[in-house]
Amino acid sequence: MGKTVNVVEVFSSIQGEGQYVGYRQIFVRLVGCNLECEFCDTPDSRQGMASGQIEITPGKRDFKIISNPIPISQLAAYINQLLILPHHSVSLTGGEPLCQTQAIEELAPLIHGMIHLETNGTLPTELAKVLPYIDMISMDIKLPSTSGQELWQKHEEFLRLANTRRVFVKIVVTNKTSTEEFQQAIELIATVNPEIPLIIQPVTPINHCGGVSPDQVLVWQEQALTLLTDVRVIPQTHKFMGQL
Template identity: 35%
Template sequence: MVKLKLSEIFFSLQGEGPLVGMPSLFFRLYGCNLNCSWCDTPYSREPYPFFEKEIEELVQQWKENFPQIPYVVITGGEPLLQEGAIPFLEALIANGAKPLLETNGSLPIAGLPEGVIVVMDLKPPSSNMVEFNRYENLDFLREKDAVKIVIQDRRDFEWAINLVEQADLLKKTQVFFSPAHPFLSPKELASLILETKLPLRLQVQLHKMLGLK
């Protein structure tokens, strides 16, 4: 039986990305291969505790407790570090779920099941992780997927705009810009986005605004 290491399981509104506002069941997988300067989930990696569950248990937990909720979010940490992540996604799809995978973009996404919605980070200079971006992943993103870029300052913003234009991202997938709290306010980022006259999306982490998990 394949087991996964998890940091937490919770039910909440999806606060970001293509499914924003949608009630979803979240499985936060444990472990990460990056160390972003403004990480907001440091507890999902060492030295913090984790627990293990078999894939079949997790699928049953969703089916029995949330039969009317199709959206299951697999987040981290970095879910794709675990060998069981893709079998878990496949099992969810086989049982009628609509899984969304949140990945930091440093690992290959080419082999993901067709039914998965992918939200992939691109790490800007302020993260101190920019060298881990796997740009070839952009070729596998579809219209239903998304790229998320956290913006701390104007340097990050200019880097992100250059990347969006060079990779022609707006013709491939959805693009979300998020302000890095407390360095840049949503209003400041909104002003920067409007200056570009590009169809970029401002993302403000709805769940945190509402005091939800």
């Protein structure tokens, strides 16, 4: 048996967040995460899982249960089989996919499609290893009010590397977001490259994270537009479309 990887699920669906919202993608949700965000909506991905599920026909939800870990060559074959339907790209997500960097290094070259990395933006050393295989990066900046820690230095290091690819930044705002931490985040992006697109994502209320008022969303966007050229507000659209 070759190298292996731990998988939560693989399926074809509509991207619901960020710059590529609406595109058809294959989602490859890997096990593991290095953070514990208050608004996390994929808590299962953070722990090890004995089994995962893989969709066999794109969009038909005919999942096959697999035992973890799965050989990387086998996972690539499942993904390429789903690519029988033309997709925009294959989204590596989690959890935090860079927790399995070595697996990505081996998986990505086997996939017959563009690779979109969805990441919390805190593991720059790991990003450097896989960067040659990544076409697009969706990078979160995690604000201290929800991550419980200051991650500015890691985020800046990460964004400087990611800026060598197609990258956009996503910031989830909640009723706990402060003006000061939001300002620090947009200054960080502007320092690296003010033309990097920023997606402000009002949180879908979960756990103790409450939503943001419509007026406050306008204020966040206006604040960001003082330093950045491309600032959009996009909520989690897959939730109200009833998609996975």
